[in-house]
Structures are given as structure tokens and as C-alpha cells.
Amino acid sequence: MTLPQTINMERNGNEIVIIWSKEGHYQGIDLAMVLAYVPGTDILEYDMAAAKRHTGKASIPMPFESEGHEVHVYIAFVAYDHSAQTNSYYLGAITA
Numbered sequence: 390m391t392l393p394q395t396i397n398m399e400r401n402g403n404e405i406v407i408i409w410s411k412e413g414h415y416q417g418i419d420l421a422m423v424l425a426y427v428p429g430t431d432i433l434e435y436d437m438a439a440a441k442r443h444t445g446k447a448s449i450p451m452p453f454e455s456e457g458h459e460v461h462v463y464i465a466f467v468a469y470d471h472s473a474q475t476n477s478y479y480l481g482a483i484t485a
Contacts, residue, residue: 390415390466390473398462398480404448405483407439407464417443418469424477425449427458427485442466455485 393409400406405425419442426433432452440447452460459482467474 390419390468390475392466392475392478396464396478396480398483400451400483401448403451405451405460405462406446406448407462407480408446409442409464411443411445415442415466416469417441419443420467420469421447422465422467422474423447423449424463425452425455425460427452427455427460430458432458437467451485458485459483460485 391413396409398407420438421440422437423439424435432455434452436449461482462480463477465475465477
């Protein structure tokens with residue numbers, strides 16, 4: 390399983406939206422896993438099934454109590470049967 394060729398992130402209100410290209414070898418029901426956290430704190434938000442890979446888009450709420458902090462965001466993809474997964478991919482930081 391490989392990562393998509395392009396993955397982008399943006400903030401939309403209180404959500405982090407991630408959009409990726411749909412090429413590659415995967416099953417349509419494979420899942421996107423997303424993690425957003427503030428380093429040095431216990432502030433985080435994650436979703437182990439944020440979206441099905443074939444949709445090309447996932448969103449996750451900004452972590453609770455993260456306002457004013459820099460939030461770091463990662464994504465990875467996992468096979469529907471959990472038999473394989475990609476490495477995680479660092480999308481960058483966003484200020485909450």
C-alpha cells in the first residue's frame with residue numbers, strides 16, 4: 390500500500406480538511422487515519438476511520454482547547470482488513 394501522490398491540508402472554521410489524489414493501488418474501502426496534536430501537551434484529536442480512501446477527502450475537528458496553539462497533523466491509510474498500512478505522512482502545522 391502506498392500513499393497518494395498528493396495530499397493537502399487546509400483549515401475550514403473549526404475543522405481540518407485533508408484532500409488527496411485517488412491514484413495508486415488500494416481498495417476503495419481502505420481507510421484514512423488522521424491525527425492532530427499540540428506538541429508538549431495532552432491536546433489531541435484523532436480518527437482511525439476518518440474517511441474511505443476512494444473519497445479523496447477527510448476532515449477532523451480542531452483539537453479541544455487548542456486555540457492559540459500550533460497543531461501538527463498526520464495522515465496514514467490502512468487496508469479495510471488491517472492487513473497493510475502506509476507510513477504516516479506529516480502534513481504540517483496549523484495554528485488553532
